[in-house]
Amino acid sequence: MASNKSLLILPGDGIGPEAMTEVRRIVNWMETNRAVKFDVDEDLVGGASIDAHGIPITDEVVEKAQNVDAVLLGAVGGPKWDNLDFSIKPERGLLRLRKDLELYANLRPAICFDALVDASSLKPELVSGLDIMIVRELTGGVYFGEPRGIEDLGNGIRRGINTQVYTTPEIHRVARVAFELAQKRSGRVVSSEKANVMESGVLWREEVIKIHESEFPDVELSHMYADNAAMQLVRAPKQFDVIVTDNLFGDILSDCAAMLTGSLGMLPSASLGDVDAQGRRKALYEPVHGSAPDIAGQNVANPIATILSYAMALRYSFDMPEEADLIEKAVQNVLAGGMRTADIMAEGMAKVSTTTMGDAILRELDKLSA
Ligand code: NAD
Ligand code: IPM
Ligand code: MN
Numbered sequence: 001m002a003s004n005k006s007l008l009i010l011p012g013d014g015i016g017p018e019a020m021t022e023v024r025r026i027v028n029w030m031e032t033n034r035a036v037k038f039d040v041d042e043d044l045v046g047g048a049s050i051d052a053h054g055i056p057i058t059d060e061v062v063e064k065a066q067n068v069d070a071v072l073l074g075a076v077g078g079p080k081w082d083n084l085d086f087s088i089k090p091e092r093g094l095l096r097l098r099k100d101l102e103l104y105a106n107l108r109p110a111i112c113f114d115a116l117v118d119a120s121s122l123k124p125e126l127v128s129g130l131d132i133m134i135v136r137e138l139t140g141g142v143y144f145g146e147p148r149g150i151e152d153l154g155n156g157i158r159r160g161i162n163t164q165v166y167t168t169p170e171i172h173r174v175a176r177v178a179f180e181l182a183q184k185r186s187g188r189v190v191s192s193e194k195a196n197v198m199e200s201g202v203l204w205r206e207e208v209i210k211i212h213e214s215e216f217p218d219v220e221l222s223h224m225y226a227d228n229a230a231m232q233l234v235r236a237p238k239q240f241d242v243i244v245t246d247n248l249f250g251d252i253l254s255d256c257a258a259m260l261t262g263s264l265g266m267l268p269s270a271s272l273g274d275v276d277a278q279g280r281r282k283a284l285y286e287p288v289h290g291s292a293p294d295i296a297g298q299n300v301a302n303p304i305a306t307i308l309s310y311a312m313a314l315r316y317s318f319d320m321p322e323e324a325d326l327i328e329k330a331v332q333n334v335l336a337g338g339m340r341t342a343d344i345m346a347e348g349m350a351k352v353s354t355t356t357m358g359d360a361i362l363r364e365l366d367k368l369s370a
Contacts (some may be wrong), residue, residue: 005318006068007038010045010061013090014291015354016074017252018142018299022358023072026307026327028312034323041068045097046076046090046291052181061126062100071284072099072310074289077330098138099283103271104170105177106136106250107312108185108288110257110267115335119262119344126237127260133185134243134257135178136250138271140170141200143247164200165246167245171207177272178244179216188241190250192229206245230256254262254288263343264289265302268309270316283317285309295342299353302341307361330364 011017027038042063050056056076065071074088079293080340086092096105099281111129112120120127124178145163175191182189186326191208193201225234226249232239233253237260245253267289273282287305294303308329315324339360340349352360 001268004037004039006069006070007313008039008061008064008071010065010071010073010213011048011269012044012045012076012176012291012341013047013078013302014293014296015289016046016076016291016300016306018296018354019287019303020072020074021361022361023306025358025362026365027308029362030323033365033369034320036318036320036323045093046075047078047081049079049093050084050088050090055088056090057096061096061250065101066282066338069280069283070313071101072306072313073097073284073286074306075289077285077291078293078296086135095143095229097284099144099269101284102273103273103282104137104139105174106138107177107181107272108134108136108250108254108257108267108269109269109312110134110261112261113266113332113335115338116191116262116266116333117342118346119340121259122234122237129258130237131185132237132257132260134245134250134254135143135174135181135248136254137166137170137174140166141247141248151226164198164204164246164248165342166189166200168203168207171204172211173274175211175244176215178186178338179212179219182219182242183216184242187218188222190224190229190240190243190281192224192226192243192245192253193366194226194249196221196225200246208244209216223309226253229253233257233260257289263302265305265341266308267305267344268307268312270309272314272316281317283313285317287311299355300342300345301354303354303357304341307331307358324367326363330361330368333364333368334360 011020055266073288081090110132112127117124117128142162142164145165148162195201195205258267271284275281311324314320338349
């Protein structure tokens with residue numbers, strides 16, 4: 001039996017725990033059916049941590065996250081905690097994890113499964129066969145820049161401040177991740193910023209070009225303003241292979257790309273740091289979607305984005321590409337069989353609950369490995 005692999009599960013809030021229940025069953029399936037053992041620990045993040053400890057993540061949980069092979073996170077946030085001070089909102093728990101673990105490269109693959117071509121809001125021919133990788137810078141930019149805050153200017157006037165800031169090493173390291181991915185794919189990178197209006201965008205473009213010329217001349221690089229990229233994503237998405245962009249534009253463009261695949265409930269992600277001296281790469285896996293308060297607690301959420309995030313963990317952190325392929329194949333077959341959660345529902349299909357979708361994927365795993 002292979003050595004134990006450590007996994008920290010942080011279900012979080014809203015539909016996070018519902019989707020994570022299905023992932024736990026797949027982790028158990030792997031242990032029963034494959035020569036693998038996961039040391040699984042589970043803890044609190046987001047609103048769940050606020051309710052228990054008054055803060056969105058404790059130092060103890062951050063330390064646990066620092067010391068495992070991979071973290072798997074559900075989602076954080078919800079109306080219950082929306083009016084808290086910014087410093088202790090649920091989202092801060094996730095942002096602290098990303099920052100403290102230096103998870104600077106967020107890989108957000110948008111793949112349109114054949115069975116879901118009709119679930120997209122775009123015409124089938126635009127999304128059929130779609131396979132895009134958005135590489136979002138995750139630990140810099142306006143999310144973390146200083147100064148920030150809300151100031152009182154007197155006379156009833158207030159000022160809200162956030163700062164977009166990037167250093168050259170921050171741009172270089174995420175650009176390298178994008179170019180390396182492109183080399184294993186169809187060899188094209190589109191870098192997206194707003195160099196027409198932002199100095200940080202000018203720097204981004206110049207530095208991406210430097211890394212391209214000096215280290216990856218074999219990759220085809222082009223540049224696109226972020227507003228145009230949003231438009232092009234819904235006009236002709238298949239022109240893209242790898243997109244590399246900053247933290248905020250990456251957040252927006254990836255939600256947009258999600259709809260190309262049929263639903264936000266389909267998109268997984270991997271947030272990766274550098275490889276350390278022990279050869280371990282810090283990593284956190286989470287769906288692109290949030291806690292979906294509008295459907296939480298009803299057992300109707302689509303668990304596939306979270307399940308595919310676990311598959312990405314198998315691929316990138318646990319060196320188990322065959323098992324990752326197996327999960328992706330099982331999802332594909334279940335969708336091809338006509339099973340749908342409400343978000344990807346179409347006429348003539350069977351609308352099922354979160355649990356039933358999990359059951360079907362487990363049954364398909366059994367079938368595929370029989
Ligand atoms: P959201 O992603 O939670 O939901 C947007 C819409 O998509 C909703 O209508 C929701 O029902 C639907 N949806 C999302 N995931 C789905 C799934 N798996 N199955 C079916 N439908 C799904 O975004 P929001 O409503 O803007 O934010 C809600 C809360 O989640 C906020 O507190 C926000 O900060 C937080 N959030 C957290 C994360 C995260 O933890 N990574 C990501 C995004 C938003
Ligand atoms: C995401 C989310 C987060 C972000 C929030 C919850 C902090 O929208 O992961 O896409 O803005 O990065
Ligand atoms: Mn987002």
